[in-house]
Amino acid sequence: MGFIIKLLLTGLAAVLASYILPGVHIDSFLTALILALVLALLNTFVKPILVILTIPVTIVTLGLFLLVINALIILLADYLIAGFDVSGFITALLFGIVMAIISAILDFIF
Template identity: 45%
Template sequence: MNLRYRRNKLMTRCLINFIAILITGHLLDGIVVNSLIAVLAAAFVLGIVNTFIRPILVILSLPLTIITLGLFTFVINALMLLLTASLIPGFSISSFWTAFFGAIIISILSSIILAVFD
């Protein structure tokens, strides 16, 4: 793959994450977003975290994921969202369960947005 394709794909994912995080912040009371800059930073960091850290956690937790029939993947997604919130000032999540449901909503919204614009 060439560099231009990868850059466009990363920018597309960042934009999709931006929209999904913004909507999720309005839907869940426990997710607080102070500014659009914080949402943009969170979208970028979430994309980076999902690209580099999430695959490692998925591989390491594969036995647990198999035992739970894939449901442990939701826990990994929540942890990635909590990690992102801990790195970005102006973007906070009140609890693990808020992150859990927020990650589910972000995943659903991302899938819908990707299906519409792809």
């Protein structure tokens, strides 16, 4: 049950972040739920591989390269989902940061 609530909160965070950022477009809340599921799967399977492959760069940048990896995951989700559009890399980077902040606030509230 906790996973479903987390998906709903992540979908809500994605919709709110798309309202805040002008370069992000989500067609509907169903698309946001699909986005939350795809991001969960990509973060489970693809992100650890990217983190392991980029350990030296992550160490040199004191962990800031993880934001780049997060933006790449969001751009990959943009490629996979039809109703989700991100205009570019910087927008994906900002979307990841804003979505993480909104998701943390929603987790704190609920």
